[in-house]
Amino acid sequence: MLVFFYDKTFQGLLTAVFEAYSRKEFPEKLVATGEIPPLFMSAHYTIVTEEMKCARVWTALEKKVSREGCNMLAYVWLSEQPEAPDLLFRYLCKLFANPDAPYQLNFGDPDVLEMQQLAQKVSHEELYLKQFVRFQKTSDGLFFAPVSPIYNALPLVIAHFKDRFADQKWVLYDAKRQYGYYYDLQTVEEITISDDEHLSDGKLDESQMAADEKLFQDLWKGYFQSITIKERLNPRLHRQHMPKRFWKYLTEKQE
Amino acid sequence: MDESVLDKLKTLAESAKYDVSCASSGTVRKNQPGGLGNTVGGMGICHSFTEDGRCVSLLKIMLTNYCIYDCAYCINRRSNDIRRATFSVKELVELTIEFYRRNYIEGLFLSSGIVRNPDYTMERLVRVAKDLRTIHRFNGYIHLKSIPGASRELVNEAGLYADRMSVNLEIPTEENLKLLAPEKNHLSVFQPMSYIQQGMMQSLEDRRKFRSAPRFVPAGQSTQMIVGATQETDKDILRISSALYRRPSMKRVYYSGFIPVNSYDNRLPALKQPPLVRENRLYQADWLMRFYEFRADEIVDETSPNLDLEIDPKLAWALRHPEAFPVDLQKADYSLILRVPGIGVRSAKLIIASRRFGRLTASQLKKMGIVMKKAQYFITCNELPMHTIHEAGPEYIRQQLIARKTKAKNEDDRQLSLLFTDP
Numbered sequence: 001m002l003v004f005f006y007d008k009t010f011q012g013l014l015t016a017v018f019e020a021y022s023r024k025e026f027p028e029k030l031v032a033t034g035e036i037p038p039l040f041m042s043a044h045y046t047i048v049t050e051e052m053k054c055a056r057v058w059t060a061l062e063k064k065v066s067r068e069g070c071n072m073l074a075y076v077w078l079s080e081q082p083e084a085p086d087l088l089f090r091y092l093c094k095l096f097a098n099p100d101a102p103y104q105l106n107f108g109d110p111d112v113l114e115m116q117q118l119a120q121k122v123s124h125e126e127l128y129l130k131q132f133v134r135f136q137k138t139s140d141g142l143f144f145a146p147v148s149p150i151y152n153a154l155p156l157v158i159a160h161f162k163d164r165f166a167d168q169k170w171v172l173y174d175a176k177r178q179y180g181y182y183y184d185l186q187t188v189e190e191i192t193i194s195d196d197e198h199l200s201d202g203k204l205d206e207s208q209m210a211a212d213e214k215l216f217q218d219l220w221k222g223y224f225q226s227i228t229i230k231e232r233l234n235p236r237l238h239r240q241h242m243p244k245r246f247w248k249y250l251t252e253k254q255e
Numbered sequence: 256m257d258e259s260v261l262d263k264l265k266t267l268a269e270s271a272k273y274d275v276s277c278a279s280s281g282t283v284r285k286n287q288p289g290g291l292g293n294t295v296g297g298m299g300i301c302h303s304f305t306e307d308g309r310c311v312s313l314l315k316i317m318l319t320n321y322c323i324y325d326c327a328y329c330i331n332r333r334s335n336d337i338r339r340a341t342f343s344v345k346e347l348v349e350l351t352i353e354f355y356r357r358n359y360i361e362g363l364f365l366s367s368g369i370v371r372n373p374d375y376t377m378e379r380l381v382r383v384a385k386d387l388r389t390i391h392r393f394n395g396y397i398h399l400k401s402i403p404g405a406s407r408e409l410v411n412e413a414g415l416y417a418d419r420m421s422v423n424l425e426i427p428t429e430e431n432l433k434l435l436a437p438e439k440n441h442l443s444v445f446q447p448m449s450y451i452q453q454g455m456m457q458s459l460e461d462r463r464k465f466r467s468a469p470r471f472v473p474a475g476q477s478t479q480m481i482v483g484a485t486q487e488t489d490k491d492i493l494r495i496s497s498a499l500y501r502r503p504s505m506k507r508v509y510y511s512g513f514i515p516v517n518s519y520d521n522r523l524p525a526l527k528q529p530p531l532v533r534e535n536r537l538y539q540a541d542w543l544m545r546f547y548e549f550r551a552d553e554i555v556d557e558t559s560p561n562l563d564l565e566i567d568p569k570l571a572w573a574l575r576h577p578e579a580f581p582v583d584l585q586k587a588d589y590s591l592i593l594r595v596p597g598i599g600v601r602s603a604k605l606i607i608a609s610r611r612f613g614r615l616t617a618s619q620l621k622k623m624g625i626v627m628k629k630a631q632y633f634i635t636c637n638e639l640p641m642h643t644i645h646e647a648g649p650e651y652i653r654q655q656l657i658a659r660k661t662k663a664k665n666e667d668d669r670q671l672s673l674l675f676t677d678p
Contacts, residue, residue, distance in 0.1 A: 134357060226264070227305055231528070232307035232309075242303065
C-alpha cells in the first residue's frame with residue numbers, strides 16, 4: 001500500500017494530486033504527517049506543499065468544472081470528516097482521468113455521489129447557521145452569537161452576515177472549534193477568545209447585556225409562545241425542523 | 256418600548272397565527288450602503304419553528320385585531336369577546352428592526368383587522384412598510400396583506416414597498432363565502448388580486464425598457480383557502496388553485512385546515528380535530544401542479560373528487576394509470592421519470608445526468624435517494640423488471656405500501672399475519 005504524507009491542508013491535498021501525476025504513482029491513502037501510518041504501508045512519500053503546484057491543479061480544475069463544482073470541493077473539505085481527504089483525492093483523479101466526459105455528473109460512481117451528498121450535508125449546516133444564529137446585544141453595542149456546528153461551516157456564512165448586518169458590529173464565535181469572526185463595520189477578521197468557558201451554555205451574563213436586550217429577548221419568547229397553534233401541536237416535526245442540538249443557543253428555547 | 260408592548264405583541268400574534276403564509280422567498284436584494292438587511296431569494300430562510308412544526312420566517316403580526324366584520328371562521332370577528340390591541344406604527348417598526356438585528360426574523364408579515372373602512376386600514380399598513388423602507392432603509396422582506404376592498408391607489412403604493420402581497424380567498428366558492436362572511440364577496444378579493452397582477456406586469460414591462468424603473472411586488476402574490484369549513488370537494492379547491500396559478504404573479508396558494516375557533520357558530524361544522532391529513536394531501540397535490548407538471552384534472556376527477564387520505568396523490572395517480580408504466584429510466588423523458596412514485600425532482604435530475612455513463616442498477620438508484628419500495632413497481636432499470644404494476648396489480652401495491660406505514664405502530668413482527676382481501 002502506497003501512502004502519501006501531507007500537511008493536512010487543502011493546498012497540501014492539491015499538491016498531492018500534482019505529485020501523483022508527475023510521479024505516475026497513485027497513493028491508496030493520504031495521511032497527515034505525524035499521524036500513525038496504516039499497518040500495511042509498503043511505500044511512502046512525503047508531500048511538500050508548493051504554491052505553484054497547487055495553483056496548477058486548481059487552474060486545470062477550473063477549466064473542467066463550473067464554479068459550483070469548484071465550491072463543492074471546499075464544502076467537502078470543510079466537512080472535516082476523516083474520509084474527506086481520500087475522497088477528494090480520488091474524485092480529483094477521476095475528473096482528470098476522464099477528460100472528455102463531464103465526469104462530475106456521473107452519480108452512478110460512488111465517489112461522485114458521496115462527494116455530492118457530503119457537500120449537501122455541509123451546505124445544509126450552512127443553512128442551519130443562517131437560520132439559527134441568535135445575536136445578543138452587549139453593553140458596548142456589539143452583537144454576539146455563539147455557535148457550534150457539526151461541520152466547520154462558519155466560514156461559508158460570513159459573506160451573508162456581512163452583507164445583511166453591515167451597519168452593526170458583530171461577532172460569530174464557534175465555541176466547538178474555538179475561533180470566530182469579528183466585524184468592525186469595515187472588515188471581518190478572524191479572532192479567538194482566550195477564556196471561552198462561559199460561552200458553553202450560549203447565554204451572556206445579564207451584566208454584560210445591553211440595557212434593552214433582556215426586554216427584546218422576552219418579547220421574542222412571548223411572541224414565539226403565542227404564535228403556536230395549540231390544536232396542531234406536533235413535537236416531532238418541531239424537532240425535525242429545528243434539531244435539539246441548536247436549542248441551547250436559541251433565545252426562544254432558553255429558560 | 257416597554258413591558259406593555261409584550262402584552263400587545265402576544266395578543267396580536269395570537270390573532271395573526273391562523274394565517275398560514277410565511278414564505279420569504281422570491282426576491283433577491285443586496286444590502287445598500289448604510290442600510291440594514293438583505294433578502295436571499297431561493298428558498299428563503301426559516302429562523303425558527305413553532306411547536307406545531309410551522310416555520311417562523313417573518314414577524315407575522317397584526318397591526319390591530321379590532322375588526323368591523325363578522326366572518327364566522329375568523330377569531331377576530333366583531334362579536335367575539337377577546338382581548339383587543341393596536342400597535343402604533345412606531346412600535347411596530349422598532350420591533351421589526353430590533354428582531355431583525357438579532358437574526359430572529361427575515362422581515363415583516365403585516366396584516367390587520369379592518370377598522371373604519373378598508374382604505375383607512377390599508378393606508379396604515381402602507382405607512383409601516385414605507386417607514387421601514389424609506390426612513391430605516393430596511394432591505395429585509397416585507398409581506399403585506401392587501402385588505403379586501405382597498406382602493407387601487409393604495410395597492411399600487413403598497414406594491415412599491417412590499418416584496419410580496421396577498422389577499423386571502425378563504426372560502427373557495429362565492430355562495431359559501433356569502434354564507435359565512437356576509438359582508439364580503441369574491442369581487443372584493445379578486446379585484447385587489449388583479450390590481451397586484453397588473454401592477455407587477457406593468458413594472459416588469461417598464462424594467463425591460465429602463466433598468467432603474469421601480470420594482471413592484473417582486474415576489475408576486477399568494478393567497479389562502481380554508482379547508483374543511485365548508486362542503487367544497489378537493490376537486491373544487493384544486494381547480495381554483497390551478498386557475499390562480501395560471502396568473503404569472505400568483506406564486507403560492509396556501510391551504511389551511513379549518514380549526515374551529517368559534518365553535519358556538521352553527522353555520523360551521525363541528526370537528527373533533529382539524530383536517531390535517533387532508534391539508535397535507537392538498538399541499539402534495541399543489542406540489543404536483545407546480546413542480547411535477549401535473550394538471551388539476553389528472554389529480555382529481557369526476558370519479559374521485561376527493562384526494563385519497565391513505566396514499567399520496569402521485570401514487571394514487573400511478574395506481575389509476577398502470578398503462579403509463581413501467582418507465583424505462585434509461586430512455587424515458589424527464590417528465591415521465593417525474594411521474595414515477597418514489598422519484599422526486601432532485602433524483603430525477605440525478606438520473607438524467609448519470610445515465611449517459613452507463614446503465615443504472617437498482618442499488619445505485621437506491622443510493623441516489625430513490626425510494627425503491629415505491630418505485631420498484633413502476634420502473635425498469637438495468638435489472639429485468641421483476642414485479643411491475645402489471646404483474647402485481649394496483650390493489651396489491653396499495654395494500655403493501657399502506658401496510659408498511661401502519662405496521663411499525665401496532666404489529667408484532669414475530670406474529671404471522673394472514674392477508675385476506677375481498678375478491
